[in-house]
Amino acid sequence: MRLELHNLNVCTHTGEALVKNLSLTVESGSVLALVGGSGSGKSLTCSALFDVLPRNLMYSCERKLNGENITGQALRGRHMASIMQNPSSAFNPVQTMMHHCQETLSAVGIKDQSVIAQAMLDAGLDDWKTVLALYPFQMSGGMLQRMMLALALMSQAPILIADEPTTDLDLVVQRHILNRLKKVIKKRQLALMIVTHDFAVVAQLADRVTIMHRGEIVENTSVEQLFVQPQHSVSQQLLTAHLALYPEETHD
Amino acid sequence: MKLTLSASIGLTVFVMLLIVALLAPWIAPYDPSAINLPQRLAPVSLDHWLGTDHLGRDVFSRLVMASTLSLGAAFATLVLMLVIGVGLGGLAGYAGGRTEQVIMRTCDVFMTFPTVVLALFMVAILGTGLTNVIIAIAITHWAWYARLTRSLVLSIRHSDYLKAAKLSGVPVWVRFHRHIMPTVLVQLLVLASLDIGHVMLHVSGLSFLGLGVQSPTPEWGVMINDARQFIWSSPLLVIWPGLAILLSVLSFNLMGDALRDKLDPNLEHEG
Numbered sequence: 211m212r213l214e215l216h217n218l219n220v221c222t223h224t225g226e227a228l229v230k231n232l233s234l235t236v237e238s239g240s241v242l243a244l245v246g247g248s249g250s251g252k253s254l255t256c257s258a259l260f261d262v263l264p265r266n267l268m269y270s271c272e273r274k275l276n277g278e279n280i281t282g283q284a285l286r287g288r289h290m291a292s293i294m295q296n297p298s299s300a301f302n303p304v305q306t307m308m309h310h311c312q313e314t315l316s317a318v319g320i321k322d323q324s325v326i327a328q329a330m331l332d333a334g335l336d337d338w339k340t341v342l343a344l345y346p347f348q349m350s351g352g353m354l355q356r357m358m359l360a361l362a363l364m365s366q367a368p369i370l371i372a373d374e375p376t377t378d379l380d381l382v383v384q385r386h387i388l389n390r391l392k393k394v395i396k397k398r399q400l401a402l403m404i405v406t407h408d409f410a411v412v413a414q415l416a417d418r419v420t421i422m423h424r425g426e427i428v429e430n431t432s433v434e435q436l437f438v439q440p441q442h443s444v445s446q447q448l449l450t451a452h453l454a455l456y457p458e459e460t461h462d
Numbered sequence: 463m464k465l466t467l468s469a470s471i472g473l474t475v476f477v478m479l480l481i482v483a484l485l486a487p488w489i490a491p492y493d494p495s496a497i498n499l500p501q502r503l504a505p506v507s508l509d510h511w512l513g514t515d516h517l518g519r520d521v522f523s524r525l526v527m528a529s530t531l532s533l534g535a536a537f538a539t540l541v542l543m544l545v546i547g548v549g550l551g552g553l554a555g556y557a558g559g560r561t562e563q564v565i566m567r568t569c570d571v572f573m574t575f576p577t578v579v580l581a582l583f584m585v586a587i588l589g590t591g592l593t594n595v596i597i598a599i600a601i602t603h604w605a606w607y608a609r610l611t612r613s614l615v616l617s618i619r620h621s622d623y624l625k626a627a628k629l630s631g632v633p634v635w636v637r638f639h640r641h642i643m644p645t646v647l648v649q650l651l652v653l654a655s656l657d658i659g660h661v662m663l664h665v666s667g668l669s670f671l672g673l674g675v676q677s678p679t680p681e682w683g684v685m686i687n688d689a690r691q692f693i694w695s696s697p698l699l700v701i702w703p704g705l706a707i708l709l710s711v712l713s714f715n716l717m718g719d720a721l722r723d724k725l726d727p728n729l730e731h732e733g
Contacts (some may be wrong), residue, residue: 317631
């Protein structure tokens, strides 16, 4: 499975360009990290991929799934699932997890109920039977984020888009979720595009890294190259800023 | 579920009214239109529990038969208002942009007119009759429902869980009926239950003015109008239908209050 996004341009109706000529590729079994500071257009890129940009923005792009043109709407659910950054508000507060599962399954036309258990186990919800009966307010942020991962997995979409999936969580839960994500991608041979500004996440998960700055791709490299030899000044700045957080680790 | 005193009174009266309205033909002891001139303006007695009116018709029978019409008209108006209000309000909230502007400004226009004045105007165009009164009241009231629906739809429309549903490929009508309607309907139910009393007052009021139900047909507003000429000699004739209107509107309002206390998440629950 190979998803390509070509020549994405997003601008406001006043003509201000927010994303310029962006192209990227996500492939099964590999993780692409989209990195950049706030306002660099990462989230806009994700929204454009799903064709859910705010209506006051204009954009143009070409999406190709395995070489064939496809619309954003056709991608949603069936080919591409999303993991959002705010687990606590991404669930309908008056519906149980079971309702959410059924909604997801019926949206993509899966009748087989056994995928629920599988996906939830893969997402690290071992006690899945209990969890299915819970309402969002009865669950912690970490559990909800796992549930979101489970929902994405049970739709059987081969491509996952995770927009800052760990920003709302504490470090321990972050680590758990990232480990899960890593394992499940290997196990199910999924493609993952992860949007983040956290280099720790990049280092742990990513195979390839795309650095964005002011709506443009400034560097496209492997994760090793990025940490050893960042080319662009923006990448260097981001990396320096990140390493400054861990002074004792930078000595060797 | 524990009910407060006012809620139980409201509910009891409402259920009784409903039973009376549904079983009216079997409860009424006399034909409500049977004229019996020798017995005219008879006082309260065992034969005529609430006396007779100026044409000798049994007031109790007329009161009972009128309940069907009054309640039915109120409910029909409510349904019509809900359909128009939810339809247009939902459209405005969901479509946004110019559609929303047009619908909401139309709402504003309708809300500036006092109900009775606009209803009088509508009846003048459409002609008198119960159906026209129902249409007139619905047309003057829908704007409130449209506004509430729009604001509720707006608040949910931008929620993350709706976005998540969209990203999972859930079709638009499923999103609407699964995530938006349940919340909207609960709030509308509260508004409607608080409003039904007003609607009933308007139906009876317009009939009293001779614009709705016409004279031989038993209706509370019509009965008050008929009895108006005899208010000094037989004041009870005005009081009975007035009391019926008072009781039913009161029960609706008590029930609406109770429903709001139960269902409105913005109110703090006591106890």
